[in-house]
Amino acid sequence: MAGITLEEVSKTYGNGFEAVTNLNLDIKDGEFLVMVGPSGCGKSTTLRMIAGLEEITQGVLKIGNRVVNNMQPKDRDVAMVFQNYALYPHMTVQSNMGFALKLQKLGKEEIRRRVEEIAQLLQLTEQLDKKPAQLSGGQRQRVAMGRAIARLPQVFLLDEPLSNLDTKLRVEMRAEISDLQRKVGVTTLYVTHDQAEAMTMADRVAVINRGVLQQVTEPQGLYDQPKNIFVASFIGSPPMNLLEAHIDHDNRKIRLGSQSLDLPTDILIQRPKLSSYSGRTVTVGIRPDDLKETTLLPKNPAKVRIRASIDSIDTLGTERIVYFHLDAKPVHSENALGRDDDTGLSTAMSARLAGRFSASSDVRIGDTIEIAVNTEKLHFFDPFSGLAIR
């Protein structure tokens, strides 16, 4: 077993495109780290560099204590699960899972024993003699997993292994894979664009955008204390509401468009840096969970409420997501980072917000209601750098 260390790793493709920039990442021995980010942000590139399928342009890559930058894939002792599984179409399930062992010149008996053991673990015993084309999507996925496990590698690399499955199967497999990883205890780097997968499976999550690492921490920390606007809006569903707000000169109140809210009295103790923003404009983030219907919170003081009329409602059975507008400038995370030509501040004067109401709420579209804001949990970001203010 071994950890993986990336030090200032960059990748520039032959066409000059820089897909990964100065990536620093330390995956501990036995850890399950999920790398999450939008499609095209450089996740596969990172995995392929670790696997040895892609040359590292700059920086140092270590597996265990060895620098492996110039090592062939076969010498790195890693196993990889591909998004489309990449099973050997001309081999049976058994041969697929045993291929690496055969290359290691293990005895026939030994190979059979190990393959059968793993088939058992993955409930593939019935399928051992079939070819990949004869399997269902879920079974193929498990064969791909089995092929990786059979090797007993030092490191597991999984590239969006569940994205070709239907929703129900995907949720099932999440649990299966985490269980499996815990059983085998192999250092694992799991790549996905699905934040729900990241949050449910990971020991720690690394958020990456445009080839740049944004934040690495355990799932709850990512949700509670996003480091910047990108992480804030990428993690959580529906995403965090982000809008421009004005803080008054003594940090008592915050103004959202034409309405204003009282800030908690201890706000500066929790977020000392906010003091330098008094009398200035910031980006404020409010999670939908922190917007509640006042009728259910009769004791909620009037000073932390906003008035709005409901535009639309998604009824999900366990909860209702309500949408409404405020006359404040919305902020979009896509523009907030990376490109210095754009500050992320939009010129539109109306922001659409989402609130997570309980299923028993009986608000209707068109109703103008008062909405309670959990001001304890407001997030503040610098409007220019997009970084969290704490």
Place this chain on the structure above:
Amino acid sequence: MKQDHGVEGTASRRPRRLTEFVLVLIALVWMIPGFGLLITSFRSADEYARSGWWTALYRPGELTISNYVEFLSNGNLLGTLGSTLLIAVPATLIPISLATTAGYALAWIPFKGRKAVYLSIVSLLVVPFQLALLPALELFGTIKLSGLPAIWLFHTAFGLPLGVFLMHNFFAGIPKSIIEAARIDGAGEGSIFANLALPNALPGIASLAIFQFTWTWNDLLVALVFAGNRTPITVAIQQRLNDFSTGIEVIGPGVLLGAVAPLLLFFAFQRHFETAMKTGALH
């Protein structure tokens, strides 16, 4: 030592150099025959008998355009090129139109016995055209057909099985939903064929055109049997082969001029041909 073996990209440079060297050598070997012929076609028969074409590389004075002047000013020889064109163009267009329509009907119009008809046409791929030469000659004799039309018909007949096979495969590759949507919109078979199927099958048609044209343009045997006095260039060259070293003055330019048309067609249709290759529909 491991350091030497990088991953892809850095992959060991020295063997790759060697590979490139070998490949360049092979490419040269492949070009030399054509190049040699090109030079030979600019040398007199005397020179041909005396020394190798490469001597012209250091004695360019040997080179003369007289072979070409002779060839192009000789009505008979020039006529053979014309005959070849007159043979090949219709012998390409006719089978392609027939194969396209037939292939479409077999792929997309449902009717009883469709599969049987398709299979029997494709099974005719087994028949080498040599098997049909004598009776076909006799048949053309009884209906008083000879020369160009006879060659066209014969080439058409033996181009059809492969043509139908290829075009059927191409049409079958068009998503069913497209054609069904058109039917629901009320399009007739004629307009579906012309507006939907044909444009989609263009790579296939182009590939078939390359095959059939190259084949009919370059054919010798069918022409020997059916052409009569419509001598194409291949036959004209063949007649001079027995006296190779004097015939070379005609053979050289003839072979080169004869290769021009298929090459032009190939370059013209290259893009379509590549598409067809990429989709793997040619298998």
Place this chain on the structure above:
Amino acid sequence: MDQEARHRATTARRWWVLVFLIPTLLILSSLVLYPALRTITDSFLDRFGDQYIGLENYSALASSPRFHTAVLNSFLWATLFPLTVVTIGLVLAVLIEKVRWETAFKLVLFLPVAVSAMSSGIVWRMMLDDSPERGAFNAVATLSASIVSPAGDLAGARPTTGTITLNPDGSIAFPVEVSSAGAVANLGLIGIAEVDLPGNATTANPATRQPKSITGTIWRDAGSSNGQKGKIDKDEIGLSGILVKLISPSGSTVAQTYSVTGGRYAFEGIAPGKYSVLIPSEVTRTRWTGIEWLSPSLITPAAMLAGLWIWAGFSLVMIRAAMTRLDRDVTDAARIDGASEAQILRRITLPLLAPTLSVIGITLAIYGLKVFDLIIGIAPEPVQDDANVIALEMWRSAFTGLGNRGLGSAAAVIMFVMVVPVVALSLRSFRGSETRT
């Protein structure tokens, strides 16, 4: 109403089927099916196609050595030829994979497909001309051979008398017995080209016997108007600068020297005993004149070489297209699984390419069985019998000379019989590739 509309649509459709299919079916049945069947029945008729003569045509073919050659060659064209072309295409496809000028390379190799088979034969007939003066191939071959093993100073020299032996390796040996008075060993040679004579050649200078020495003269034992074999006659030329060795009975070299002006040489201070004076083989080694490609025994390989020139590009392009259609992740997966590049090729790429390879192979096998123009182009008249193939034989029987319809038909039928198994194979692999995808 709906039903009526549907009925109308079906009728229209039927009409289209007729329009689309009838011409094709008509042509195929009258110009392929009917003639093919007629040829089969004709093969049992006499040369004019009048009289039934049973299997006589077939037995005539079976007893004709020329036809045996044709069948053997056609068999090679249907097996060895496709195998070679596919193998070379595959090797090139693997080599070209990481090279940047792949497209240009493919184009260069693909272009000969456009050239007619007869032209390709003609081009290669010129390339493979036996004479190194005219055939480029032999010119290069002899040139490189003369660098690797240059011709000797006396290329092709032979002794003139029986006392001197010409060894199988070309060396020339003269056995001598030396007494204390010494011995003389004169080596008379012929078969020496004018160009190999020393520039300042002088007449031969007879050696004199000396004690404890072997002396002698190396000379061209010809050129004197009334000279005698084995005797140094007037006007005969001495060969200077020639390497001679003295060999002991055990075979080891005792001494070596070069002849001087007048052709004289001497080994001095030699103990009495039996020796042999030797002109080594590198001195007499002749210039290599290349491979006789257009000779009876090599004409078929030469024709296949021309065929390879045409088809290697096709094979390469098809295989490369199939390779790029393969899922790159699969080979990457194998790479991670620990496979070396060679193992990936053998265990992953090749099996996945198998359907393509067999389709190309079968296409080429069918081409090989029908090959005709290529032979006409490459084989000079005298070796056409040796390059014979069934298609050529069929044409010769049926259309040349008086023309023998029955015999020609029988040859065509045999050709057909050879094509059938190949196509049957191909249908199986077509079906194979369908179920795979």
